[in-house]
Amino acid sequence: MPVCAPPPFRLDTASTAPLGDTRWQPHDLLRLRRLRHDDSEPPWVRDAFARAPFAVVRRAQAAAGFIAIGVRSDTREQRYGAWAEADDVEAAVTPEQLLDVDPSGERRALPAFIALTALRSHAATLAAFRWGPTGSVGFELATGFPAVTSSSDLDLLIRAPARLTHEAAVAMLSELQAYAGHEGIRIDAQVETPAGGIALAELAAGKPRVMARHSQGPVLVADPWSTTNGGD
Structure with a gap:
């Protein structure tokens, strides 16, 4: 991801939970009820999520209860690495x-x-x-x-x-x-x-x-x- 939010957890808590929650795997698409806000996120992120409230599971270590996700917009250059809470997942679809x-x-x-x-x-x-x-x-x-x-x-x-x-x-x-x-x-x-x-x-x-x-x-x-x- 060209831009990535800092993890909302201590890094040492992620060492025993590589994907945070094994119910979802890299490339799964998750429908989320909300997207966590971070001050580092690009200005296009909120509009993109409003149009399509989905994110893709990406490969990154995460603490229990969190999932590493990627948000995308219309152009290839607009990709943002973020974090979702497992409780915010409404639905998931595999490739x-x-x-x-x-x-x-x-x-x-x-x-x-x-x-x-x-x-x-x-x-x-x-x-x-x-x-x-x-x-x-x-x-x-x-x-x-x-x-x-x-x-x-x-x-x-x-x-x-x-x-x-x-x-x-x-x-x-x-x-x-x-x-x-x-x-x-x-x-x-x-x-x-x-x-x-x-x-x-x-x-x-x-x-x-x-x-x-x-x-x-x-x-x-x-x-x-x-x-x-x-x-x-």
Whole structure:
């Protein structure tokens, strides 16, 4: 997040509760009854939240009872890291639940939505996984707010609790790139592993170490499915 509010709790109380409340995971979208105020928040935040009272769960350590969230507005530059109280969550939706939601009316003709519809029906490499849209596509499907444009990327989250082989990652990336090329957009897929979120492109590249993003920050890991990962 370009701008982030300071945590409303002592940092040492967050060490044993990486996500604050495990009912929600990174990329889940939360409908909130209120947004905590902080003097550091940008001026656009209140208007954006009034139009769509949702926030995305982000990766950061949080004390019990708190959730690290991100608020977004119309432009890519307007992103704000904040904190919500668990009692303020009215509803939550996961990326995979959004596969059952269709965009409204003429919005279906936008390239990112066309690509998502095609992947839902025909993507062979995704069939064995739980996955769904994040980013602007996920936000619009969850909130009804028109966040997607004709040039929007299609961001995906793919859950891989069990090992994804290099060969499978290559095949998945190749298939996603084919759909992206057909619609003239970019598909950016993140694979959720036990070590954290990792770009599918990195897994497919066959690097000796890949960057995993988790609540304590990014770390290089040799095996995202190992129980003995260490970071650099």
